[in-house]
Amino acid sequence: MRTWSVGDVMTQAVVSVKEDASYREVVDVLVSHRFSAVPVVDPSLRVLGVVSEADLLRKIEYNGDEKPRMFEGRRRRGERSKAHGRTAAELMSAPAVVASADTPLTAAARLMDGEAVKRLPVVDEKGRLIGIVSRGDLLKVHLRPDDEIRADIEHAVLVPFLADDANAVVTEVTEGVVTLSGKVDRRSSAEIAVRLVRQVAGVVEVESRLRYDFDDREFRGPRQPFGADSPGPKPPFGPESSAGR
Template identity: 65%
Template sequence: MKTWTVNDVMTTAVVTVSQDTPYRGVVDLLVSNRFSAVPVVDEFQRVIGVVSEADLLRKIEYAGAAAPRLFDGRRRRGERVKATARTAADLMSTPPVTVLTNTSIPAAARLLDGEGVKRLPVVDDLGRLVGIVSRGDLLKVHLRPDDQIQADIETGVLRPFLADEIETVQLTVADGIVTYTGRVDRWSTTDIVDRLTRQVAGVVEVVDKLEYDYDDRTILGTGMAYGIA
């Protein structure tokens, strides 16, 4: 079963800036392209930082502000430094939040949410920029046609795990919602099929109407694994 990764949905034509790009140059780039942030790369295309709209707004936020106070916290001092920045090197946030190539889409989604960012530079093992992935890019998996989703389920779930019972199971996919009907030998089979199906890219929900001949939950016990992730 194919596992979709950031490679399948990322944008590869990435706009970047260098460390010496001036403040107004970064502003012009973000505004003209309607970006919320831009990666900063070195001469080897390694991502060394990210400049966001929030970083740029410090110059407006602290315009005419009083001199720094002794009890200003580390974050406030950093913001004041950015307010006086002239180049991307002084504006950028470091270390950058990046994601490696071939990272799964669920893992990338968790990182975006956990770090509170809207997009992630995608880098190779050497930290070199190869693409960028946004929240919208991750949602592309749910634009997959139903027939493609169904084909993936048939080849990646039903044939490997229900080879002996595939004739007794019916599958339909409508707007990403997968519905199973029919009959299998035991409850654990329905559980495996349900969990594997939810991992198929584009699946919105699984409606399990499968009946079974034998309830093996008491034998398996709580938390029993079936050799799948």
């Protein structure tokens, strides 16, 4: 099953600034392109950092507030120093939070959330800028046509993982919501199908109406510690083990 990555949705025509770009030049780039941040690169296009609107607003926030205050924390001191920055190198946040083109979309989303950033510069193996991915770009996967999603489910999930049961499963997709109906041999097969379909790019939710002939869950014994030194007897397996022997 194909996993969508940052390279599938990123913007390749990237606007960046050099490290010696002036404060006004950086402001002009952000305002004219309606960006919230811009990567800062060296002459080899290696990403050095990112200048955001928040970095630039330090000049307004600390305007007239020149002296550091007693017991001021490291973060506040850093913000105050940016208020006096004149070039992109002095204004940027570094190191930049970046992603590679093969980063899965789920990992990119978690990285953005964890680092509280709205976009990620995309770099190659040498750290050179090759694209940029935003929160909006990650949502592009949910613009895939329903027919395309259904084809992925049938060919990348049902046929490989359900084998003979695949022809007995009917897949319907409406605005990314998938409904699976029909009958499979085992309950575990139905559960696996639902779990894998949720991972298909563009799927919003899965509604399972799958029936099964055999509930193989009742033959799964309780989980026990694994290993030769595990205490206690081995768990029983199968219905015959419960009968007196």
